[in-house]
Amino acid sequence: MESSQSVGAWRELGSHFGTVVVLAGGVLVGAVNIYLAASLLPTVVADIGGERLYAWNMTVFLVAQVVATVLVNRVLSRRGNIVSYLIGFGVFATGSALCAMSPVMPVLLVGRGAQGFGAGLLTGLGFALIRSVLPRHLWARGSALISAMFGLGNFVGPALGGFFAQFGSWRPAFVVLALASGAMAAFVPRVLSRGSRAEAEAAPVPIGSLLLVVGAAGAVSIAGLLSNQAVMAAFIAVALALIVAFFRTEKCRGRVRVLPHPTYQAGSALRWIYLTMAFLASGVAVETFLPLFSQRLGGLPPVAAGFFGAALSLGWSASQVVSSSARRERTLRWLQVAGPGLLAAGLAVLALLQQRDASLLGAITWLPVLLLGGTGIGLAMPHLSVAAMASTADEQEGEKAAAAIATVLTMSTAFGAALAGLLVNVGGPSMVNSARWLLFGFAAVSALGVPTALRANHLTRSAEVRREDEVEPTAESDAPLD
Template structure:
């Protein structure tokens, strides 16, 4: 495909970016709308699962499809991915409970894994590593554009209409993307079809699922030293060992272990893992700060988050051009990570009375750093392996980045819940302990201790209006206490975010080797991976 005409390549990229825009719009639109959805459906303790199940499903699917697309071509998988994602989006809109929403988000995740894995692989099929810098920047800009439009539309819809529409409004994009790829994308198969590594696929799935469950439930549903968590971690270890044994023996492993002998491939995947944790931690928890702590509407939250995504779009487009022009990437990666780390640190010291301008300026800093760093590690991975392993290498980058996002958000959620519970306990006692009030009224007032009510401003207003005058002052103190508790918990979240990103910067400085970007997909000498 590298030898296709420039015109043909541009049309194919237009089709691929349409599919990517469809998937990422539906992924990002939920950010600002989720607090309202949780308030309607309930299940604050399952807040992170709406995100976690999506990332889990897409992570597993991405690595499986990566290998299959190396064997059978990219086109069938991206078309199936669009179809599955569309069905999942439609079903999400019909959710009546938080459990239903989580299940349907998992279906979305399966489709998204297929789309994202094949989309970034196609860039590698069409362009040499030296040319990919520009196109990776453009692809990241598409994701950034969806991050602007998605939260903005999501906030507007939940403020002015029914939240169910956030899952339906972009379905026409899916239909257009499907037709474009069906028409424009050439059928292409790499070599003779070979046996599929079914056992390896099952074992890597059984390794990932209990690992994610352990990090999601640990510190929330169960203590870290409890039998369920220890059992899940033990299961992860057992299945991982079995996976390693199987992958060493099969002819076509789903994730070839010899790729990890390549230092650039290994460190780039780990850096992608850390970047995923930092990126999704900010995307998921910053709307909670804006809506729950600052008391802003979902629409305003989307506008605030737009500042981060617009700066990310601009930085990604510029850095992609610079990488293609210079052939260098390490200094750019370092700069992006340090800038992003500085931005997340500024987020960690925000208080509930922070001005909107200060929040926006901090988010812009995070966006610039993220936009610089985001496209680079995918490029270094693709450049480090032979073209025969392009699909599985690209999928591994997706897997590690999404696993980082899933585990990172779960860990941050654990710290958030723990911090808030400790802060709320003393706050509730201080505000209501000395008062002598009817038990029914006390039970009603203590609903305010649930942080999700802070994100539903109309519900909070109705509750406050119904409070008798003699109790309004202590109830007002309780609301302030809950806001402070949420602020206190989010401070820990963004501080963890900062530590993760700065660790990634140090690892980049000392362990990421900069190798020249190839000017062709055909290696000049036999690949080390063979």
Template sequence: MQGKQQKRGLVLASIMLSMFLAAIEATIVSTAMPSIVADLGGFSLYSWVFSAYLLTNAATVLLFGRLSDVFGRKPVFLFGISLFLVGAVICALAPSMKVLIAARLVQGLGAGALMPIATTIVGDIYTKEERAKIQGYLSSVWGISAVTGPALGGFFVDVLDWPYVFWMNIPLGLLALFGIIFFFKEDVSKEKRSVDIAGSAWVVITVSTVMIILVEGGVGIDWDSWTMVSMIVVAFTGAIVFFQHERKTDDPMMPMDLWHIRSIRYANLTSLTTGMILIGVSSYLPAFVQGVMEQSATVAGFTLTTMSIGWPIAATIAGRLILKIGFRPTAVLGGVSLIIGALIFSLLSPEKGPWFAAMGSLFIGIGMGLSSTSFIVSIQNSVSWQKRGIATATNMFMRTIGSALGAALLGGILNSQVAGAVEASGLPDSFSVDSANALLREETRNELGHEALHVLQDGLTSGLHLVYIGLLVLAIISFLLILQIPKKED
């Protein structure tokens, strides 16, 4: 028993390292993005650095979850870490925004395997009674590691250079890789089952098209153009064909019977909206703090760090609360915290300063920690081993789709507002959305001139205010969905 316990501990440590990769990814890149854009150019492509990563993540997370149920967790997990690290190396060496975005596509592919399989392995090696506590640890490690993300992001940007935010992934990823290779042993069911390649293809087509529509709509592609109309038709057709296909196939990519379990259905729908909230905070808060409040990258990192502090503390508490009061009350508390955080953001203005922004981040982190831990434990307790991988992946898929849609939709709102402000101001034609790059560094900000600085900062402020009003609406919707979770498990 002692040997088994020790092996479980080493596997858990490796899983935690892989979650650390995801945590660093979420916060360190956000903090560094203003500097990356200032260096590589292309402010209009800002949201694509997040959207590209989320696109391939969302498009493949179900496929990898399914593959792990068929071939076992280990090979899929190792493949995911390897891809993630290859993407990180290309990101660090990227000479332009387009190469960076392509590298983020590769990283997202790896993350599509990494995140759900890590959580599923923990569901496999620990008993039903142990899962609440361990998932709490897992979420808290995700958060505790994220505390270092913004601080390191700010440090690398201010003292070294932005490529270090990607080089950091390499030693951590290799440690996690070797840990799983040497310490994780699993018995895979020999039952023959097929993999739904067609379903995966329809997910890729539909998600990709929807994201391009949301990011480029009204900015790169006119809403009333034939290109846009045809893309909307492709997106609707892809979604309909996917759902029809999933109902008919023997081994579907996303088993529709999972949605018949009420706790899973509402956990997944809430994850969609909380994913949008999460990306809205982590993607655009650094741009506001640096571009409008005129603070350093380190200060911008601090405003995100509080979310990373709130998340682990809440996740650890959630593990205990679930055992005492149940999934639903714990998730409801998370929903309340999300509303408080979003309300603070909706009132954010340049005069209120970084501390006010940090307080909003803290409440969002607490809300995410309480709700996400509740959802994962509830879902894994509702299904058997044969469906645990795909059930966990489906929840991750919904949150990732939410983040992808959020990055695209909120990025579109921001770009439109900045573009509108520039057009209405009467500034020379040389000014565009990409001129907002200049706000992100002190030296380029000082070269803008008073009028241009005022116009661009006003455009960024009004755009981000709309983004944060959107977050409040999403937080209220999340709370109403949480209230639909049954008081007892199905």
């Protein structure tokens, strides 16, 4: 007989309204900021200069975000729930205010770094606290709602940024972010408990692992800017070597790790769960170039092209609200495998549809394909998040596994952005070739999530069978003798 999970109703999640608003709102302000800043940057450069440092805006933000997500457990263990959130919102608001006042680009980059650090803390805290502030049967709903904030940010960010850019006033946009962050911070003490982890021992910072991750992402980013193929290949080789060194360093260390200890235990499904999430999340990087392809190849106006760029996130956000209602174990396992397969199929079909001077009807056909690809992310992501949270019975390791979800997603975004630039550069100067290299490349990356999801399901099921076998002899020994 197939087992099923208890899944609470959305109405029940509403009974935790204040808590959910803080958790989801923290993720949302960071997600909105990514796309808002991207849409404002041309206006910013026209005002204060710094075109040569244009690309560093996203790099600085993402690196700071990765570092902050790694520090989430340390901040929680030392400061507790409320103070940790106040630090996150405070740093983000300070960074936003600094961006609003920036007279030159280097000052803006400092503000972007502070924004990234605050956003990383808020994203990590959102996933970390699901496990401790919500009952077990609401984890899937909570994960779906928080993950949906990334997709919602893809709509609100460009809309808000475009509104201010239309009038040439970019500074008020950052002021709005600072005020929104301050308002959320005022809400925190009213809805969150201080938590029981304030007296826990704080884990050291894994500086070596962090440097390897940042170095690998930087090497891929540099490779994407080069035209000499030999030098490009050398930087890619360096990136791969740094990634290998990262995993070896993580595996050999004691408790100073970026990812929790069960990730490296033999027979643990957690590493495969994280890999599947990484392959899914990295696919969103294609959104950066979809508006460009929609305008250059499909002849769409900027407003319509921007919507095409957000279609992947729309499919992601909408589908996971529905997907989070699934409860049968077999269905959950199927969704985790089908998700990356659907994303890979959508990107591959979209690559085949790319052509120069596409007709309006041809361009419109891209939209359902993008929605379908995004649906693949939404089908799998909530259940992968719950699987990561439930991967260990140890309470502390479980909380670390939950917090590490944000680290995995952030690292995947950073590497995905770097890889996207590399693939577009390889396909150039032809726009059609660039589009196909990008889409086929990420279709292949997404497809890797199918075998990793299958492996995660197999190990999870094996662990469940072992636990059942261990319980049965105990039950028999406790039975009364006739």
